Amino acid sequence: MAIRRSAAKRHGLPSVVQLRLAPTPALATAVQVCNQAATYISHLAWQQRVFPILDLHRLAYHQARAHFGGLAAQAAVRAIARVAGAYANRRATKKRAHIFRPHGAIPYNARLMSWNRDARIVSLWTPTGRVDPAYTSQACPECGWTSRANRPARGHFACTRCGLAGHADHIAARNIAQRGVAGWAAVNQPHATGLPSARRDRESKPPASVGDS
Template identity: 40%
Template sequence: MAIRRSATKRHGLPSSVQLRLTPTPAQADAVTAAVLLCNQAATVISRLAWQHRVFAVVELHRLAYYEVRAQVAGTPTGRVTLPYTGRPEDLKAIDALPLGEADLICRHGVWLLQVALTLPHPAVREPVSGFMGADHGVANLAVTSDGAVLPGPALAGPVGGNGHVRTLRERRHRQRRRLQKKGTASARRVLRRLAGREHRMMTDLNHQISTYVVREAERTGRGVALEDLQGIRGRVRAHRLQRRTLHNWAFAQQITFTRYKTARAGIAFILVDPAYTSQACPDCGHISRANRPARGRFACQRCGLAGHADHIAARNIATRGIASWAAINQPHATGLPSPRRDRESKPPDSASGS
């Protein structure tokens, strides 16, 4: 169960902290009643919205307000003040920084409060040493233009693979299928537990990838360039054995994590056109499907450059990052900054960090 409190959005870079609430039994009962009441009201509002096909906030408020008051019985006991604990740095942050929205969560009987914070937003530094490109894929979750496979057993190692991640996901997929076929109450409980574990694993891996990329870019004075993967699921023709990974992996989350971490560090960030990044030669510029003689191999038919296809794609992404950054930072006749640069480098309204 969860209840969300919205707050006015402020300028800056949001992050979040998690606090553990320690209510007394009476306080826990009061909070539980408030959450159930909120969820009951949300159910009524959702039913009215779909019944009348009204989804705009103002119109939905006019439509649902009085009916919700009539149908949702009971009122909370009033404001409840709860003690909380957390990491010292998190407690210091909520005292010093502006607060955003908060999520109240009850997880296995433990009450948690996840609070969004607004961190200072430093100015973006010019990428004097160019851009670091990262190619996102299925066989390799991410490969950088330096040749590092992420998350990989060794982050700085050569292009190899993420077989351990794929093996783990395949094993869990087979386990889910067996439990779904079994269909018992205990099997459903295990499925719910596995779903949470899978989500946490994906989020952790995406944090590992984004953190490494941002730290390496900061260390070398570069910006970060990623492919604009919007619509990748409908655009990419994956092998049937890779389709499940393609459709299940949180590519958007990986981009979101990288975007807000670069903004927090003042590093240039840009999304580039992904077209032909794995078919173009970064040395001579020749583009051809024949440059990909095998799924993971690149061999330029003009100049003979050869290498791992994902590494070649990451190099092309880095090159396009340099060109795109130069284009959107050209001075305007009016003397105003490029609106596209503001859109690319602006952090999202909310995100969670590690």
């Protein structure tokens, strides 16, 4: 999956950074939790007939964060905005609660995702904590040896200890996936119970997203 976002101005000119992320259990959890939170907030909005974003924020923000223990403040804010937008864009009368697909795309903004262009490092929020790929292109996924010498050339990885070799991006993806699996094992995935099972409506596509395309 890929993300495009505006980065900080570089040499006085704005730039766009394109990132390609390897799916991990931690990121999959983030997608599911955010969509569960959006459905939960949608259910509250529909029950209370509260749809404007500011009023919905007052109603649902603290309830959603209390219900989903791993939900970050900014993730809750984005979920509320998605719900308000979904109801604002509906043509028909609001006769049922809007349901968000469990693996639907979710928006990541600068508070949920940070990018260090010079260090080629991206940090992403997940319910298990930040996914930080620091040194993933220098670490060997087989023996664990981390060294700058493992990168003899741009785009190439060769472990100086065990001899494992491959494309640097592929090695980094393996390391990120391993970190995600380690975080997944320590998490009880939140589950939104008691929500309606009406048909799933189409969701509007956010400008920057993580999840299924």
